[in-house]
Amino acid sequence: MSMETAEPARDAARDARRPGATSTGRLARLLALVPYVVNRDAVALDEAAAAFGVTEKQLIDDLNMLWCVELRAPDPYCPIDLSYEGGEITVTEAESIARPLRLKADEAAALLVALRMLAGLPELHDRDALSRLIAKLEAAAGAAAQAAGKVAVEVVETRGDTLARLRAAVGGRRRVHLTYYVPTRDENTERDVDPMRLLVVEGTTYLEGWCRRAEAVRLFRLDRITDLAVLDVPADVPDEAEPIDVDAGLFRPSPQDEAVTLELTPRGRWVADSYPCESVTELGEGRLRVVLRTPDTRWVRALALRLGDQGRVVAPAALAGAVRDDAARALARYDIA
Amino acid sequence: MSRRKTERLLNLVVCLLATRRYLTAEQIRRAVPGYPDGDEAFKRMFERDKEELRELGVPLEVGSDASGGGGEEIGYRIPPQAYELPEIHLSPDEAAVLGLAARVWQRASMADAASGALLKLRAAGVETDVPTAVGVEPRVDTGDPAFAPLWEAVRDGRPVTFEYQGVGRTHGARRHLEPWGVVSRRGRWYVVGHDRDRGEPRVFRLSRISGPVRPDGPAGSVVVPDGADVRAIAFGQDDPSAEPRPATVRLRSGAAQGPRRWARDVRPVGDGWDEGVLTFRDLDRFAPYLARFAADVVVLDPPDLRDAVIGHLKSVLASNETAGAGSAGAGSGGAGEGR
Numbered sequence: 001m002s003m004e005t006a007e008p009a010r011d012a013a014r015d016a017r018r019p020g021a022t023s024t025g026r027l028a029r030l031l032a033l034v035p036y037v038v039n040r041d042a043v044a045l046d047e048a049a050a051a052f053g054v055t056e057k058q059l060i061d062d063l064n065m066l067w068c069v070e071l072r073a074p075d076p077y078c079p080i081d082l083s084y085e086g087g088e089i090t091v092t093e094a095e096s097i098a099r100p101l102r103l104k105a106d107e108a109a110a111l112l113v114a115l116r117m118l119a120g121l122p123e124l125h126d127r128d129a130l131s132r133l134i135a136k137l138e139a140a141a142g143a144a145a146q147a148a149g150k151v152a153v154e155v156v157e158t159r160g161d162t163l164a165r166l167r168a169a170v171g172g173r174r175r176v177h178l179t180y181y182v183p184t185r186d187e188n189t190e191r192d193v194d195p196m197r198l199l200v201v202e203g204t205t206y207l208e209g210w211c212r213r214a215e216a217v218r219l220f221r222l223d224r225i226t227d228l229a230v231l232d233v234p235a236d237v238p239d240e241a242e243p244i245d246v247d248a249g250l251f252r253p254s255p256q257d258e259a260v261t262l263e264l265t266p267r268g269r270w271v272a273d274s275y276p277c278e279s280v281t282e283l284g285e286g287r288l289r290v291v292l293r294t295p296d297t298r299w300v301r302a303l304a305l306r307l308g309d310q311g312r313v314v315a316p317a318a319l320a321g322a323v324r325d326d327a328a329r330a331l332a333r334y335d336i337a
Numbered sequence: 338m339s340r341r342k343t344e345r346l347l348n349l350v351v352c353l354l355a356t357r358r359y360l361t362a363e364q365i366r367r368a369v370p371g372y373p374d375g376d377e378a379f380k381r382m383f384e385r386d387k388e389e390l391r392e393l394g395v396p397l398e399v400g401s402d403a404s405g406g407g408g409e410e411i412g413y414r415i416p417p418q419a420y421e422l423p424e425i426h427l428s429p430d431e432a433a434v435l436g437l438a439a440r441v442w443q444r445a446s447m448a449d450a451a452s453g454a455l456l457k458l459r460a461a462g463v464e465t466d467v468p469t470a471v472g473v474e475p476r477v478d479t480g481d482p483a484f485a486p487l488w489e490a491v492r493d494g495r496p497v498t499f500e501y502q503g504v505g506r507t508h509g510a511r512r513h514l515e516p517w518g519v520v521s522r523r524g525r526w527y528v529v530g531h532d533r534d535r536g537e538p539r540v541f542r543l544s545r546i547s548g549p550v551r552p553d554g555p556a557g558s559v560v561v562p563d564g565a566d567v568r569a570i571a572f573g574q575d576d577p578s579a580e581p582r583p584a585t586v587r588l589r590s591g592a593a594q595g596p597r598r599w600a601r602d603v604r605p606v607g608d609g610w611d612e613g614v615l616t617f618r619d620l621d622r623f624a625p626y627l628a629r630f631a632a633d634v635v636v637l638d639p640p641d642l643r644d645a646v647i648g649h650l651k652s653v654l655a656s657n658e659t660a661g662a663g664s665a666g667a668g669s670g671g672a673g674e675g676r
Contacts, residue, residue: 024393026343028453031350032460039462051459065344071352071368079351096354099421100460104394105492106447107454114441114451114477118434121473129430140425147492150518150561152568153477167472181594186630188594200475202524226598246476247443267505273525273544286507306625309652320657326631327653333635334647 028101029054030062034080034091035100042090060084066094105148108141112148120155121200122163156203162222163198165230166207170195173235176209179227180220184299188226193218194235201246208244210237217241219250251276253293260300261314264288268310271303289314301326345371346386350395354420359400359412387413396420425461432467439465443478446485478524481543486550487528491516496533496554500547509547514539515559518567529567530559540571579618585638587612592633617642624649 029052036051037043049059063084071077081093091098115134119127138145169176173195180189193209196217200206204221211218259278264271266286271277277290294300297319304313304323313320348369353360362383366372372379390397396419401411427435439455442448459465479485483499490497497516502509513533520527525542532539588597588611596615597603603613617623624645627634636643 024389027346027350027389028393028456030343030347032456035460035462039460052456065340065347068344069348069351070370071348071355072370079355096351096417099417100457101394101420102396102422103454103457104450106450106488107394107457109488109492110442110447110450111435111438111454113447114438114475115434117441117475117477118438121475126430126434126472129428129434133427133431133434136425136427136431140423142423150491150567151488151520152518153521154523154568154572155475156523163473181598183595186592186594186633198473200473202476202478203522204524205473266507269502269504269506269545273504273542286502286505301631302629304657305631305650305653306629307653307656308625308628308649309656312656324654324657327628327650327657329632330628331647331650331654333632334643 026062030066031097031101033062034066034082034094034097037082037089037091038094038098042088045084045087045089048089063089103137103141103144105144105146108137108144109148109151111137112141112145113151113153116148117153117155120153154203155200156205156223162225162228163205165228166195166198166222169230169235170198175231175233175235177229177231178220178225181224181226183224184296184302186302189213192231193220194237196237196241196243199246201250210235210241217244219244219246253278254295257293257295258297258316260292260294260297260316260319262290262292262300262304262307262311263314264290264307264311265309268307271307271311275303305330341371345369346389349386350390350415353397353413353415354417356414358402359398359414361410361412365413422457422461425458425463427458427463429464429467432464435463436465436467437472437474441475441477443476444480446488447477447479477521479526481526481546483528483543483546483550484519484526487516487519487543490550490552490559491519491528493556494559495552495556496559497550498553499541499550501541502545502547503542504545512541513553514541515554517559517561517565519543520568520571522572527571529570538565538570581616581618582639584615584617584623584636584642585612586615586627587635587637589633593630595630596627596634612637620645628653 033048033052036048045056045059049056052059054062063082066080067082069078069080071079079094079096080091082089082091084090112134115130115137119130119134166176168174176193176195178191178193180191181187182189191211191213193207193211195207195209197208198205199208199219201219204223206219206221207225208217208219210216253276262268262271263283264287269286269288272280272288272290275290275292278293279289279291281289283289292300300313300319301323304311304320305326313323348371349365352365352368360368362380365383366379372382387397396415398414398416398419399411400414401409435455435458439451442451455465487497489495495516496514498511498513500509501512514528514530515533516528516530517538518529520529525544528541528543529538531537586596586600587606588600588603590605590609590611597613600613600615603611606612620642624642627636627642627646628649636646
């Protein structure tokens, strides 16, 4: 039931783990560690270790390294004095590195580009906090903030009030009923969903929730929700419902899926950009052979119908036959066979 | 990085931050433990160390002050005001938004940069583990291999060259670009800049760049014209000037759910069919879209759309004719690659 709060905590831990892994990462951590303690007067070892995403043993090694900083000339001089006795870190002297290092252009951009993208989200409740934060970060980053203006991420606008109503449903932990369009089958489906969170992945907004029809966690694209009713029933997300790891990719083919081979003309090359392909082979003269894996070949039939002379189904042969039949039946409607 | 190297670099930073005057290489060698005895070995190691510090974003100032012990000789120092992150205080609501922003990036380059920024802000006293109020969590993927080198080129104002194959092209071509900006829409990344081969602004989709993106000129040599709107250049031409037109279509009852979602005036006309009106702009895009619904959609009007859909369906038949054995039962002999 606590998906909304559990997820950020897990992500934060994952994010904090990264800096130490890169080559200059440890030095960056060491330079941040002293000001981190100085700004908090005293910090417990376990708390600092968690904040930097390292073990207590690693942290103690860091502290020892800082304590051992020694300049031999002009006089032997130990500029840093600290202690971690009794499991509590205190820094009594560290004049030169008591402040953290400035943000790099990459660091400023990573935050500012993300924040400006957030500002593009409709229905953002904290627009005021967002503008204040952007201003503060720009001021703190100084010149490093300039390059951030050269990267922009657009967020797709959702029409109507679907997003606002779903946000309210997530916040109020209410079950929703969706009429949901499934384009691969060209079907509208009816389902009750216990909402977990709202996500924007690859520029598209999704509702993640426990689908009571599938009895599993599912993602629903907001632009495919044909009809939405917020029910007067509390959401009941089972304990076993795990948020989908969207960072691992939304599309994960299973080995049981059927392999479909398409051959594309130069004008059909967009297919390789738009769909996750298992393999893409250049055939010369701009032609491509792609292999897709899918649990349901109906959408490949639809894709082949859209492609026209831009591509054809090579395998399985039965699928190519089905595409021909689809086209022939469609032409029969125009009295042309 | 080895422990000894980390230790040496840490000492070097502390030493250069503590000094007010410029320290010569020799003075640094004497002050900082861990440098080798040989002159050449020291020189090489010191050069690498300086490079490491620059990569880390440490502002290394090079100069000389006659009054110092170094005389006219070139020395180094780190000016604290250039090194230090200015004071920053965030209210809890700002910190919550910061946490959300830091989780946006899905892949290494930008995700690492965001973590690095958080580390520094945390060190400055900002509490970053403020739980986010229920909202929308955006994720942005920068999976295109061309993203990192293009971002660096844009950041540093450096021209680049790469191999590019647009849709409809039979071959890739080497392109030379002064990049102005990188933009994303619907999860797809584009780079915009001055195309040196065409002599005008152009847009390139990152997924269609093959092979490495290489520097093609010095950093700082790209000048972004005043008022150049990168987003408008990237997405502006997407908008066809064609007027919207109505199309009358038949939709098989209970089918063609896709077009029904935005059709107007849908009414049953008997024999298991409904009739409705759809609006379209671009015939070349709309005809294939309708063809996708096969025998569930029939175009009645306008005639040019009707003809386009018929033509498109015929091309589907022709394209898939050579695909070998099908339900038609004709021998698949030959299996010649028709196209």
